[in-house]
Amino acid sequence: MPLTQEQSNQIKNQLLENLQFFPENQQELIKQKILSLSPNELEQFLKENKLVKQECIFCSILKGEIPSYKINEDENNIAILEINPLSRGHTLIIPKKHINKIPDSTRDFTQKVARQLAKLKPKQIRLKQNNILGHQIMEALPVYDEEPKERKKASATELKKIQKELIQKKSRGKAASLSKKEIKIPTLPERIP
Numbered sequence: 001m002p003l004t005q006e007q008s009n010q011i012k013n014q015l016l017e018n019l020q021f022f023p024e025n026q027q028e029l030i031k032q033k034i035l036s037l038s039p040n041e042l043e044q045f046l047k048e049n050k051l052v053k054q055e056c057i058f059c060s061i062l063k064g065e066i067p068s069y070k071i072n073e074d075e076n077n078i079a080i081l082e083i084n085p086l087s088r089g090h091t092l093i094i095p096k097k098h099i100n101k102i103p104d105s106t107r108d109f110t111q112k113v114a115r116q117l118a119k120l121k122p123k124q125i126r127l128k129q130n131n132i133l134g135h136q137i138m139e140a141l142p143v144y145d146e147e148p149k150e151r152k153k154a155s156a157t158e159l160k161k162i163q164k165e166l167i168q169k170k171s172r173g174k175a176a177s178l179s180k181k182e183i184k185i186p187t188l189p190e191r192i193p
């Protein structure tokens with residue numbers, strides 16, 4: 001659950017207000033650098049430069065400090081709906097341990113979640129790794145007719161509806177299952193744009 005575009009823009013503006021404290025010949029470069037950061041990169045930038053004291057958002061979710069829409073869970077992982085999804089059913093698979101490497105158990109669990117997401121009848125499901133503040137997670141992104149480009153904040157009503165659809169025991173019809181070989185887990189960390 002990265003920063004929203006709005007939060008990201010606010011933070012960028014705050015950073016840009018401090019440009020005057022940098023040497024004049026570097027100001028333009030720093031400004032361009034800050035403006036070019038995606039919300040994820042910005043979060044990483046803040047962390048690396050120790051500009052924020054931030055608790056890991058995934059650990060907070062696991063502790064129940066931040067409400068989430070859980071669609072699956074096993075002893076080592078949970079799967080929750082992204083609240084700023086790139087597509088309908090965009091899901092985060094979070095290992096319960098704050099670790100920098102995806103364990104095999106999480107890969108297996110991710111396959112299970114991907115098959116669950118097939119209920120939403122996407123054309124394909126993309127799986128990617130993502131690391132935010134040192135907590136390695138998987139993301140499962142259902143892709144429909146259009147290429148997912150933009151994150152949009154989902155309403156609680158919409159998320160609850162998807163959650164209900166996904167946790168129902170029976171899926172209807174054949175079309176609701178993707179074959180296993182269509183689901184590939186990348187080995188290198190990659191970001192969903």
Ligand SMILES: [Zn+2]
Binds near residue numbers: 058060097098134
């Ligand atoms: Zn964590």
